[in-house]
Amino acid sequence: MALRQPLAFNDRLIAIGASTGGTEAIREVLAGLPAGLPGIVIAQHMPERFTRSFAERLDRTCALVVKEAVHGERILPGHAYVAPGHSHLAVIRSGGHYLAEVSGSAPVNRHRPSVDVLFQAVARVAGRNAVGVLLTGMGKDGAAGLLEMRRAGAFTIAQDEASCVVYGMPREAAEIGAACEVLDLRAIPARIVGELRQTVR
Template sequence: MEGRPTRVFICEGSAIARAQLADLIGKQPGLRLVGSAAEPITAAEAQRRQVDVLLVGEGSPGKAQARAAAGRGIAVLALGESGPSPVARPAARSQAELAEYGRLLAERLKAASRSAGAATALPAGRPPPPGRPGAYPGRIVFIGASTGGTEAIKEVLLGLPAQMPPVLMVQHMPEMFTPSFAKRLDDLCALHVKEAEQGERLHGGTVYLAPGHSHLSISRHGGGYVCELARSEPVNRHRPSVDVLFRSAAAEVGAAAIGVLLTGMGKDGAEGLLRMKHAGAWTIAQDQRSCVVYGMPREAVALGAAREVLPLNAIATHVMQRLASPLHTD
């Protein structure tokens, strides 16, 4: 409902941290603290309390509980470096720094709530067909995202089976966070998720995340493909850049590629998605309703780069349907 505050429940083992977080959340407009506890509550209990976001610390929900919460439209943010969608812990700092931390925390909580709500408010697509060993030879999936992308990427990857062609991915994120982001996705998803390494050969069933310090692209090598990392100048003010990845997809993979551009501010990835389309790839942009920020996908749509514009919760299904179809030709 319009103007409804984001309802937050804190699950944190430290009574001091719970009190500090409760104080910070209580000072933020648009947030409402609906409870706190030392142990994680169940998804059913969170739904009964009409929780929008679970903010969890020590003893954060495991894979099954995180999936259960997400399935009920409840976002999960974790304090520290583990668990779904981590945020930094509040540390001993000045009042001015705590106030800024509270403001940034509020933005993360609201963004997570919008992302989870947009996904569950839309009709669910039929589940993707199961993967097969050796399926989809020669195919590669490329994903790019920025603001709101951590939740959007998780939504897409949770809908994909373990037996997939390689997936390469750029999420705009500082380098100190990409290792924990990859580990968290690896814990949650059927696919193996890892940071890409220079010269690493691509294998099916694996998602390669660009490390926060380098552009990620691919090149042909010995009958297959390998990851290429470069600490060259930022593109569209970003390193890693989605455009760098998508341009390499157009040049090296062509019509065997699938490109997916998710929520994000700015225009990074739009021009690269257009190059992929011109090379014969199937291209998908997230729709405005399900985006946290409709910037990058909007630019792609304006350029005519997207063959499909889809709600977030339909993207995984359409990727699987496209992989099971003959290569697209104009």
């Protein structure tokens, strides 16, 4: 699945959020993506002692470079950054590049990392140049953030009920109109690539 190169990588950004069942769902999405993509930022509800090993496992099985996010580092094409457990991951823009912002501020929706924190930041800094994906998980974290992304012009995807371990977060997103499309997990990687092949929205 080759990706053509008409994209301004510094302008595009992919954001993924998940909770219960998300480790395997994220693995499946990343495994289906080619290396030559814009930077990917990920918020998965997970204790801090597990996020680094999770990122390392993904790195061994994916074409992308996957690592735990470090505060202030530049978000590079071909790389995916996992929010450290017990820390929020947001994105800021500086000098034409995206940078990771890792913080220990208060939990949001009872979670840290919170998917809403990540998605809302991406909506602010990337707007229509972003793709947002909300995967399996309990509760509603990420639904409001995905809606903000869609309202900012981003292309947004929610995982469908049949392929979810827990159809909570994606259902909330679908019910409030946050998702441009609701898709089976297996269809999501190709859809991300298809969207990125199009002109900037």
